[in-house]
Amino acid sequence: MNDNLTNTTVSGLPDLYYPWQASQWDKLTTVFSSGRLPHALMLSGVGGTGKTLFADTLANLVLCEQAYDNNQGNPGPVPCGRCKNCHLVQAEAHPDIRYFSPEEKSTIVKVDQIRQLNEYISKSSQQGGYKVAIIHPAEAMNTSAANALLKSLEEPSQKTLIILVVDHPGRMLPTIRSRCQVVDFPMPNHQQSMAWLSQALPESALLEDLLLLAAGSPIKAVELAGSEAVAQKQSMIADLAKVLKREVTVVSVAAKWQKYELQLVLAWNVTWLQQLIRFSMTKDAQLVKDDTLLKMIQYLAEKHSAARFYELLDKVQTTCDLVARKTNPNHQILIENVLVGWSELMQKTPA
Structure with missing residues (x-):
């Protein structure tokens, strides 16, 4: 059961x-x-x-x-x-x-x-x-x-x-x-999820973060509440910022991230790209809850159109499908490919 x-x-x-x-x-x-x-x-x-x-x-x-x-x-x-x-x-x-x-x-x-x-x-x-x-x-x-x-x-x-x-x-x-x-059985809507989570985790101040990490599943959010997932998210955002600024290599960050659960690593990247796309189209800063992430998103949104971000999102979601099929891919290489996709966003699209 x-x-x-x-x-x-x-x-x-x-x-x-x-x-x-x-x-x-x-x-x-x-x-x-x-x-x-x-x-x-x-x-x-x-x-x-x-x-x-x-x-x-x-x-x-x-x-x-x-x-x-x-x-x-x-x-x-x-x-x-x-x-x-x-x-x-x-x-x-x-x-x-x-x-x-x-x-x-x-x-x-x-x-x-x-x-x-x-x-x-x-x-x-x-x-x-x-x-x-x-x-x-x-x-x-x-x-x-x-x-x-x-x-x-x-x-x-x-x-x-x-x-x-x-x-x-x-x-x-x-x-x-x-x-x-x-x-x-569709995923419950945000209001249903938050109402249930507020009862399941009445003392948590991270319900929104947990629900985001769990891709909208309040059940998975409860499972994640006792894990280090939220702390890992903050560390990953900091790592991604360093990759974009070329302060660290893609290989070194991928080596660090592969120690985390791969599906969570990919889920966070999907979530960040979705926020980047929404911000690119609306310029609504309220859509991005993390200040460090917001600065990255604001900067990248000035360099490309949403279509460019959709390309990377498709790439990451294809990687998610590969992992879901449990074909035992090389985690290091998969994460490196995702990070390379992010780093390429720093190159302005030719006019």
């Missing part, structure tokens, strides 16, 4: 789903209550929206013996938390829930795992109710595994629920997607 971070409680029970997921919960519990729950769901959206917690709670609901409508302002029925099945779920010992994820030291869900899934759901449930299989991340299935899953999607057995949790929907085979009911 994942994403089980602090959330509002329902009738004293453990957290069930995040506030920004209320409409998705209402939609699915309505069809469940009417006996029309589909046999396969695809929970689709970028990472950090809380889809895994939602999948866990939905699995709990369909197995619960006494699901009830709560009166705490949350839509739809919720698991009772007290029956035998709920206790088994809470202990992560329910025989009618199976999880399928990449095995240790692997980045893919293999065909043998999906064959195990097919065998599991072809049998009767041990508790006499639903059988639930959760695949996460479902886009990690290789082609053979995805094709093996098609059999169960095309010929579902009774009272079976297959939940595919997908962070990169574009990587899913169309044949898989077409056989699932797709439920989209």
Whole structure:
């Protein structure tokens, strides 16, 4: 189970789903209550929206013996938390829930795992109710595994629920997607995120910084709150300023940055370029919260049009995609290429 971070409680029970997921919960519990729950769901959206917690709670609901409508302002029925099945779920010992994820030291869900899934759901449930299989991340299935899953999607057995949790929907085979009911999970808006973060981290004065670093995900922001990420951000801005002024080499800074988490390094660079583009187009200094960064952005915005900054942003985002595919690229070289892109902005575009 994942994403089980602090959330509002329902009738004293453990957290069930995040506030920004209320409409998705209402939609699915309505069809469940009417006996029309589909046999396969695809929970689709970028990472950090809380889809895994939602999948866990939905699995709990369909197995619960006494699901009830709560009166705490949350839509739809919720698991009772007290029956035998709920206790088994809470202990992560329910025989009618199976999880399928990449095995240790692997980045893919293999065909043998999906064959195990097919065998599991072809049998009767041990508790006499639903059988639930959760695949996460479902886009990690290789082609053979995805094709093996098609059999169960095309010929579902009774009272079976297959939940595919997908962070990169574009990587899913169309044949898989077409056989699932797709439920989209967009990132919560800024107001929703800040409201939740103010409750999750009531003593933090860095909520905006954390949310920015987490690319808009309040869940990831909470995870980052106990890390050194914010301090690293300030150090990186100072390093970038020195690179632009040619006080240090690209190689030396890349060697320092590669000691940080690569995805965070790239995320910060994407964020800074986005701020540079917005400032270039609006000249609104309020868009940039850091004074050192603002000075760099103001200087660069005088040298180029936004189109030039978009070119570098595309380059960094391509690097992000390469890292997301887990192809084990050389981190030092990737960071050097990003820093070279920044340093080239110091050269004025010919008239």
